[in-house]
Amino acid sequence: MTQIDQAKGVREGEELDAAAVDRFMKQAIPDLAGEPTIRQYPGGASNLTYQVDYGGRSFVLRRPPFGKIAKSAHDMLREARVMQALKPVYPYVPDIIAVCDDHDVLGCDFYVMERLKGIILRQDFPEGFDLSEQDTRKLCLSVIDKLVDLHRVDAKAAGLDSLGKGAGYVQRQIGGWSDRFRKSRTEDVGDFETVMTWLNDKMPEDVAQVVIHNDYRFDNVVLNPDNPFEVIGVLDWEMATIGDPLMDLGNSLAYWIQADDEGPFQMLRRQPTHRPGMLTRNEVVAYYMEKSGFRVDNFDFYEIYGLFRLAVIIQQIYYRFYHGQTKDTRFAAFGHAANYLEQRCLKLIEASTL
Template sequence: MTTGTTPDMHLDRLRGWLHACVPTLGVTADTPLTATRAGGGYSNLTFDIGIGANEATRHVILRRGPVGVRADRGAHDMRREFRVLSAVHGSTVPVPVPIALCEDESVIGGMFFLMSKVTGVAVRTLDDAPVLRDPAMMRRMSESCIDALAALHALPVERMPLYDAAKVDGYGARQVANWERRWAAAQTPDVPTTDAALVFAWLSEKLPAPLPPALLHNDWKFDNLLVDAADPWIIRGVLDWEMATIGDPRFDLATSLGYWVQHDDAPMLQALALGVTNAGGCLTRQELVDRYAAQRGVPVDTPVYWYAFGLAKVAVIVLQLYSRYVRGETQDARFAFLGGMAALMMQTARTAIDHDSLEPR
């Protein structure tokens, strides 16, 4: 029996592979399988695989790269993501249990891996965890979020699978140059460039001396954390390790700051809020930096640098989406306002630099 909402999943071949290669799951030639798309990401694809029927159904999660994209390159490298997940599993950072990696692309049309299904919610709105309407609860969750990031950066980096191939020297300079190149490549005629030019020049000139390297998640925000619905300060699992790398840990903090919209930010920035960082009780950006520094026991000097970099990075990501819309590669109406959003984020980064402050002006 083969059912589900993803006819391109080749469940018959998947069943055969599970039976032959993952005996711990107990899949036989007659075991019903279902596959349902999970999550709303735009990069790697996630599926909930149901094994069995009715009350006896068990679930595992399957991750694969986008259809038609090589699964051994960059963020779509399934081997790489599986190795990182395996290295982090069992540490102080909660992650799904890695189960198996399939490098045979003939099974479902691409390399993939399996991991356990974590019970929890990704908080994108207060409706996902209504208890967060209590500011005290919201504060505890935001504290847990940054504490877990600090715990990740404290893991022994030399034991990480990416360490031997890491290009630690010059990491920061490459990051600044990389995101500046991406901004230029995504540029559209209607998005101003003056603020971006000044921001990237300042980031290049003021690059702080590096800290010892750590494992970076590179996309640390609320909707990549599965938390307990009743006690949302309890993180059940950290997801989406596809962009993990080795580098200066403050660049990971910077990405979080770039997404961390406060309740008193400009109204248009409020539209970007991912998760509930602008809810009552949530840590402010300055409190986020201070708590991270205290948890790690390392200074976070020039916090405005990391906020400006985070804003610039997220602005580039937003502009890339808008550029796709302008070129007609997507008709998604939600993308129509993103050019103004990217410009506003660069303007916000420049204002933060000019006033040397993480607070809105």
């Protein structure tokens, strides 16, 4: 029996005030009794996610990282609003239980949601999760299908059409991520100027305007422990917006490291896309286009954009470590990762026929 995903010990420096959490929880859910047990989920390098247990009842609390953060980043209240609006039309969103904008409680905005008890696939399959090559492929297709389903959501009917800024999404992303990179660059990381120029020169028009997740990966998907081919939840809606679906797919493929990729890329792998039976990136693109109806003759722009965006996210985190704003040693090698991603982008640009 594969273990249901569980939180672990709280990382040093990321402890919550248990008494404050308890007061808030009991005000939001009056029938709670006893004292809370608070643990932390190990994944993620951005927002912090905790499991709060009262006996047999489990909840999940999401808050921004500690330390200095960008003004527009880690907007917990927006994330909760998006989830509440999406839930009726995309049932894989967890229920929001309570939202807190009173900084006297934990010093930040946060929200509490239901805990979905299931399997989350992180870097490797968990112990006891033994799938044949054929079943691994079936699982892989099921996870891609949920991204297609999201891109089919009627944003207007869900009341989410105001979430985006309208046409010009691709242009805003290239400009925005380029600006964020330049502001977070450290002297030990390459300048990405060739990559940013290429992306700016090759920008296509938006393919469509749909609800996009912007961080759709295996470790943000919850599987039914009794039927791992069934997705019961999609997590981490912080960056969800209205935008171009192929940009969303490009973001996902930046994490899609397959079995035949070179060693340095393998070191960045954080989901089991290397397993026999998993689709290759090219197969993912072909399957997605067949199922979604969105078409493009050449996917190079979206693949390179996804890698560049991932490099910026990594660099923004590394900037905080480099300047001593966080002591989390997990981030010490992020500068090397950003440098590798620049080289990968440059190789793809050189080989591209765009």
